[in-house]
Amino acid sequence: MSKLIRFALLYAGIAAAAPPSGVAIRNARIVTVAGPTIEKGVVIVRGGLIEQVGADLSIPADVWTIDGQGLTVYPGLIDALSTIGLPDAAPAAAPAGRAGAGRPTAIAPATGAPGAAATPPARGPEDRPSTTSWQNAADLAQPTDRRIETFRNGGFTSVGAFPMRGIFAGQGALLNLAGDKAGQMVIASPLGQYITLASSGFSGGFPGSLMGAIAYIRQVYIDADQYKAAKALYAKNPRGLTRPDYDRALEGVLESPRALLPASRAVEIARMIRFGEELKQPFILYGLNEGYRSADLLKQAGAPVLVSLKWPEKTRDGDPEEVETLRALETRASAPGTPAALARAGVMFAFYTDGVATPRDVMKAVRKAIDAGLTQDDAVRAMTLSAAKIYGLEDRLGSVEKGKIANLVVTKGDLFQDKTEVKYVFVDGQKFEPAEETPAPPSRQRETQ
């Protein structure tokens, strides 16, 4: 049928009419997320946007059509916190095993100017250690990152991309996973400042400890406040005043609309809620392995959270004689229950892939959350509309609604089923058809052992 139309349109094209300028998917089940699911309906995509959505829509003559019989249309999936699209911005050393986000990681030295001498160890907050707060994912994006295709084929259409090296790692941008030029990928920027509690030990300069990293962050926010006030005062009346020094670290912090703070264990969640409130600016927690213990506290704090889909695992090749603590066992058993607990408590949350290497493994991780009580609807929402809302972008992204960016994933089967096939992915209205499933890479074999 669609072939016929295509043929007809092509023919018409030869006869000097304009080529089809859009795509209509009809007879499909449409999970709009923003409203009720349409069991059989039409989505019309044109000019990179969703032109129309509905059960009974007449399909214009000048669009390609896709027969969506037996297919489901979802909003494109969003990895809410990622380095996909930023091939050079991944954390220097991925923390191994459990409680990833809260563990201090090695610090990569701040990138200096070409030809600059190696940075000496920082003597204190004044040296702005491990800080590249002025870096922006929008400027670092590269359409050549191979992970873009891998994840797009799995139904991901955008990512909240952040530089992740250092304490003030830099500002995020919401990137679409398609485009020939980096500039085409950027939906919004800056999303916020990615903060870690990395430290360097005794000999790497300040900060050398967790409390040092916290003290440093606190000092920077105090400095930023003072900097802002001093600049404003100077701008108003410079006469008789000493000019405040320009500080790019503080400029970067002031540009960021929110702070992303790491918190995996319940103790860290409570700690970072207190710390975030002290910083007096909007904040998001990421990690949340033990979020199942902190749902009420999070609800009370009102801070949205990003839940890592890398569930804690038993350390591989660990000492078989080691008797683990009850708490470690409980965390491992209960962590996938975090999303369900957050949904019950009414906490705004989205998922992030946290280095899980393939979309298939990501879906497997989501299924664990569903097995632990999360509804399918809430799972979809956590990978679409909630991610958009957390960054304040729900006006353009995250649901199948008229006027929004045409990011869609069309599947055969429910999104989270094992055998589900991704048939089409639309990014900015551009259609992609993932190739047939290739055999699993060897690394995944190891994963399941």
Added chain:
Amino acid sequence: MKHLCAILFSVAAIAAPPTVIRNATILTITKGVVKNGSIVIRDGKIAEVGENVSVPEGAQVIDAAGQFVMPGMIDAHSHITAESVNEGSVSVSSMVGVDDVLNPEDIALYRALAGGVTTLSIMHGSANAIGGKCIVIKARWGKDAPGIVFEGAMPVIKFALGENPKRSGGTPVAQGGRGRYPATRMGVEDVFREAFTEAKNYQAEWREYNEKIKRGENAIAPHRDLKLEPLVEVLEGKRYVHAHGYRSDEMLMLLKVSDEFGFKIRFFVHGLEGYKIAKELAAHDVGVSTFSDWWSYKVEAYDAIPYNAALLMKKGVLVSLNSDDAELMRHMNQEAAKTVKYGGLTETEALSLVTINPAKQLGVDKQVGSIEAGKDADLVIFDKHPLSNYAKVQKVLIDGTVYFDRDKEQSELSKKDARKKALIDKEKQQQQQESPRRPGAARRPS
């Protein structure tokens, strides 16, 4: 989970019914020994102590017949619950604070509690001359981080002298290492002088700014420096200094520096050579918190003697015993007992080393450290005299609430073991399901 949430939200509001401990031998520390006495606890405070007390209606009664009650013990030097201990990267790290990294779920806190310790000073380490801010906590096992903090305790900062701050063992910068200044004891002294000179300038800068503002002049506020603020507090007497030091000469050095800059050292931690300068310490009203008989683990700890605490006490120095250790802290009563043997302290004097004396050193003696009406009901019930090696902690109360009950804890152990076993079995089962046997080598064509 419910349990934890309940705890998280009930930090401040504990309205336990009145409690009475009866028939006990009460070692009050400050008011003698009451044989066959009772303690009435109301709203978390000790309401009455004596042989004859008025028992309030509906009071919960703890019968302690044949048992001994003493004040919850106080460990003036601990690092438990701190998720980082040293900001060792710099010589002056007063911008950091242990209160930022408390982990109230550290099992060591439970062990402290089970050993009868109810108050601990969680200190920054001794890696640098001016360390970080410390925090006094109570062993309120089950509470969140703000819930274990000892309200109203004096703010404290850690200083350190000797081998640790001069980083013996590290490679100095001059030799290609990334070692940090200072490398000598002279350098340690210089760090204090420089830091306090800086702090005085900072203090003056703010004074000047505040005066300008008062006069209505246009002025940009000075940079707020989290490193110098605590040092200004020290200068203004708003923050105690607890200084790590072993050798008598360097303790005297710090006293000299503190005199010069006009601040006070509250007490020396370790102070193993304190007995050599007891007179000078007493004259400066500087305390010592030491070990009973732990020494010779490094060169600056060679001159220690087990009589240190007793000698210091007899010379009028405020002295306490501390653990600096998650094992030693579990038998502070036995540490105290050693001073009866070495130095001939009385039983009460010995126990004061782990109760009222550290309370005074930490500035919490109005609340804890002895069994007196009006003080926090932080109490330990032992089955035998706490100075006996055979004494075992039976119950521990903090703010009148029973936080540890040996019988109850023992009955719950089997439940915890069963839960653990169930989780391990479930995980093994899941693993087998998820990874059915790999196509093995056996099936390879021959």
